[in-house]
Amino acid sequence: MAKPRRGVQFQHRGSNHHNGRRPSISESDGVSESGSPIGAAMNGKLETSKEEDEPPPQSEYEKKKQNFITRAIWTLVMMAAFFTAMFSGHLYIIAIITGIQVMSFKEVIAIANVPSKAKNLRFTRSLNWYFLGTTMYFLYGESVIYYFKHIVLVDKVLLPFATHHRFISFMLYVIGFVFFVGSLQKGHYRFQFTQFAWTHMALYLIVVQAHFVMNNIFEGMIWFFLPASLVITNDIFAYICGIAFGRTQLIKLSPKKTVEGFVGAWVCTIFFGFAITNVLMRYKYFICPVNDLGANIFTGLECTPNPVFIPQAYHIPSIVTNIPFPGSLHIPSIVHVAPMQFHILVFATFASLIAPFGGFFASGLKRTFKVKDFGESIPGHGGITDRMDCQFIMGFFAFMYYQSFIAVYKANVGDVIQTAIQGLDHEEMVEVVKGLSKYLVNQGVVQESVMECWTGIVGKRR
Incomplete structure (x- = not known):
């Protein structure tokens, strides 16, 4: 079996590329001569794309202005x-x-x-x-x-x-x-x-x-x-x-x-x-x-x-x-x-x-x-x-x-109801309601028929 020869270069492989690999874009950029049209064009495109991807940083004034507007x-x-x-x-x-x-x-x-x-x-x-x-x-x-x-x-x-x-x-x-x-x-x-x-x-x-x-x-x-x-x-x-x-x-x-x-x-x-x-x-x-x-x-x-x-x-x-004041001014x-x-x-x-x-x-x-x-x-x-x-x-x-x-503290409806519910039994609550009804009848606020109706309802429940 013939031994492989070292250092032999094939025509379709460039002598400037390492290990016989095809040149990548980045490698091509690196080996392209600065004066060549292809290298210059490619470098220019990459620089332009970077500038488009990265917007210029805002100045301190622009940051404060934007924050103020927001x-x-x-x-x-x-x-x-x-x-x-x-x-x-x-x-x-x-x-x-x-x-x-x-x-x-x-x-x-x-x-x-x-x-x-x-x-x-x-x-x-x-x-x-x-x-x-x-x-x-x-x-x-x-x-x-x-x-x-x-x-x-x-x-x-x-x-x-x-x-x-x-x-x-x-x-x-x-x-x-x-x-x-x-x-x-x-x-x-x-x-x-x-x-x-x-x-x-x-x-x-x-x-x-x-x-x-x-x-x-x-x-x-x-x-x-x-x-x-x-x-x-x-x-x-x-x-x-x-x-x-x-x-x-x-x-x-x-x-x-x-x-x-x-x-x-x-x-x-x-x-x-x-x-x-x-x-x-x-x-x-x-x-x-x-x-x-x-x-x-x-x-x-x-x-x-x-x-x-x-x-x-x-x-x-x-x-x-x-205190005397000039003219018609007075306190x-x-x-x-x-x-x-x-x-x-x-x-x-x-x-x-x-x-x-x-x-x-x-x-x-x-x-x-x-x-x-x-x-x-x-x-x-x-x-x-x-x-x-x-x-x-x-x-x-x-x-x-x-x-x-x-604040002005005085009895209100809620206070009266709370006191009655928590401090009186049912019989005492009925007496309170009857007393209030009689008072309202005497004052002419409600008709006497309301009192009679309430007395009848309470009597039936008992």
């Missing part, structure tokens, strides 16, 4: 959705607050929930949502029973749930607590207890405070809209005043916040509060408590206005009225002002000087976990929590202030 568009979208819901009725605002509540909880939990996936821990995410559902069941139930007891307590199906609502809520929480203890895994105790504490902190800072915002809606739309608008206004004026004459840094957590912007926004928010309150007080849709969830801006609401919205006469001290001895105009000073001050610390708290939280935003739910704005960090504490304050200094 932010402005979504700001208008959110404003339109908010005002549409508010004018459509209280039920729509409640739905929005519920959605914000759930989304904010999801964003805050997601920050610390990533390591649980890496550790392959089961049920961590499920327990978070279970505790959220349990907490919302308790808080929403409390609100429904308090504001709609005249409906809930007379319903045969809902009565047991309303009567034993707190015990049911407690047992639901205990079930979650037992399940958490049963899910503990050796080697991960510290992490799992940290997650448990983180979940409860999120429930308190978001869900509980949002619950009081919900109660503000039931007390009257003004107690929800006014605090929310004051926070938004203060944020806008803080930005404007900070750019105009801000010099001194306010807090290290937010380097762009300045003392001048902080104080300037406070003054502007007070003036805005006076103006918007003067407008809202004129409409019962805003100042009346909710007695019909189907009401909207067109149907309106009817109620006896809270005295805080009724102008009252205030006497100006003579030492002030006797009147009596002025008529609604007490709400004094309360708005407190609301505006809290929205300007205290509520921003909710934002500072959120900034510190994001720095701790080294994230820019809580999420990407709103293009150009970040997450829902980034926009609501100051609103939760402001709504909580509005509820506490209203209940302490503004």
Whole structure:
């Protein structure tokens, strides 16, 4: 057998190609002479295709411009959705607050929930949502029973749930607590207890405070809209005043916040509060408590206005009225002002000087976990929590202030029904109804035949 000869080249194989392989396109590019027409054309096509595939990078100005446009568009979208819901009725605002509540909880939990996936821990995410559902069941139930007891307590199906609502809520929480203890895994105790504490902190800072915002809606739309608008206004004026004459840094957590912007926004928010309150007080849709969830801006609401919205006469001290002024200017001895105009000073001050610390708290939280935003739910704005960090504490304050200094406590139909159902037996309830019927007959509100009919019905049942 003849030995194969080495170094023999065949005519159909190029001498410049390694191992006798056909030249690929990339290899052809590499061996093509720069001066050859084929090589130049091929290199030019490849460079052109690369330029088409990779768009030129945006400048810093273009990025800021695009972000500003996106932010402005979504700001208008959110404003339109908010005002549409508010004018459509209280039920729509409640739905929005519920959605914000759930989304904010999801964003805050997601920050610390990533390591649980890496550790392959089961049920961590499920327990978070279970505790959220349990907490919302308790808080929403409390609100429904308090504001709609005249409906809930007379319903045969809902009565047991309303009567034993707190015990049911407690047992639901205990079930979650037992399940958490049963899910503990050796080697991960510290992490799992940290997650448990983180979940409860999120429930308190978001869900509980949002619950009081919900109660503000039931007390009257003004107690929800006014605090929310004051926070938004203060944020806008803080930005404007900070750019105009801000010099001194306010807090290290937010380097762009300045003392001048902080104080300037406070003054502007007070003036805005006076103006918007003067407008809202004129409409019962805003100042009346909710007695019909189907009401909207067109149907309106009817109620006896809270005295805080009724102008009252205030006497100006003579030492002030006797101050000489040029011309015909003088200070009147009596002025008529609604007490709400004094309360708005407190609301505006809290929205300007205290509520921003909710934002500072959120900034510190994001720095701790080294994230820019809580999420990407709103293009150009970040997450829902980034926009609501100051609103939760402001709504909580509005509820506490209203209940302490503004609310008028008097017996209503729901309170009377609750007292009768929970404190009287059936025989005593019948006597109460007979007594009320006799009173209404004597006052001429109902006819005497109603009393006779009721007495006959009760006699037959006995």
